[in-house]
Amino acid sequence: MIKCGGIRWSIHPLFIIVMLASAVTGYFAELLTLFILVLVHELGHVVVAKGFGWTIREVKLLPFGGVAEVDEAGGITAKEDAIVAIAGPLQNVWMGALAWGLGVAGIWDEAWAQYVGQANLMIALFNLLPIYPLDGGKLLQALLSYMMNYYRMLIWSARLSLLFSAMMLLGALFPLIGGEGIQLNLFIVGTFLLVSNWTYHRNIPYLFYRFLTHRSNQAEDVSEQGKTVSPIIVNGKQSVLSVAKLFNRERYHLVYVIGASSTGLQVLPEGRIVDGCLSGLNPHRAVSELFS
Incomplete structure (x- = not known):
């Protein structure tokens, strides 16, 4: 090194x-x-x-x-x-x-x-190739980020990476059908990518919380710069974490909570949701509790 x-x-x-x-x-x-x-x-x-x-x-x-x-x-x-x-x-x-x-x-x-x-x-x-952590896998993540929220992007990029890694391994073993030897280099690399993506899939909760940590650090900059935000409408009974999982990588959000109180509708900036996940309190508590 x-x-x-x-x-x-x-x-x-x-x-x-x-x-x-x-x-x-x-x-x-x-x-x-x-x-x-x-x-x-x-x-x-x-x-x-x-x-x-x-x-x-x-x-x-x-x-x-x-x-x-x-x-x-x-x-x-x-x-x-x-x-x-x-x-x-x-x-x-x-x-x-x-x-x-x-x-x-x-x-x-x-x-x-x-x-x-x-x-x-x-x-x-x-x-x-669309396999993380290859460049194609990162391009796949970028594309998915425009199509779905960040948490689903992590899930689907991991699933697709596992699928293509498994296909690579099958391709390495395919010559065995004709009585030939396996493609050793392809087998070794395919195994490495499959194991890497299995670990990546298991670490998605950690990766998601890292994303929330960055959102927390960026929240003040967003308010100061006056960036446009996107609305998310949720029920007050939904958990704080489930609401955070709706956040999109490319957008910042205002969360409209229905049934949070007798007034019927209240608004939370996304920073409150992020803090609710990172505060050390139960992230599975109802989002309506953030108003108390």
Whole structure:
């Protein structure tokens, strides 16, 4: 592990396994090239994220890209998340084009230029698969954020990621039907993604509370900036947590509570709902109790 620019950079054990296998089989030059391509891919994410003011604590390099740990996770807009996600594959586009150009110009051996070009294509396309934490998985989350509330987005992105990870594993095992061996690299990566997304699915309650923590920190800024808010109409008997689960990542809300008192209708800013979840009191109590 090294620290550069305030970011810890480390190599995931999965990448180390691939390195050792490549060294044994005599493909070390190809592996070194792959490492450089993955590093530049991840630097694309880091540079754009830094441009948005994100605080990146650590980046773990994997054979197909990297996983970044950021302080703002849960408080990032879908637009920013999508731009940062696509920045990685775009690095592979220009590197692949450069390799092709060097091959055509005769500066690089044609076979080597073809290998580098294909490696970039493979990394870019693989990362665009709709599986979290791949770039495609983050793009999927950004898209779902415009279609549903944040909690449902977490649920559905996890479900779809698990589905596609399982399909990848089946694809790795498919050659067995014809009496051939499994596609080992695909099997290893598919297993890693399946386990990662199973953990992600189990951690959804924690991820949701992290989202609420960011909403709490942003509530004052929203009121000061006079941003437009979206209404949510709920029954006073609904729990505070169930109301919070209706919050959309891209919007800020005023909560209209029916039957909260004899007056029939009362209004709560979303900050009161968030505080009701984070205060340490029972988040399953009725939302009408926030008026007492």
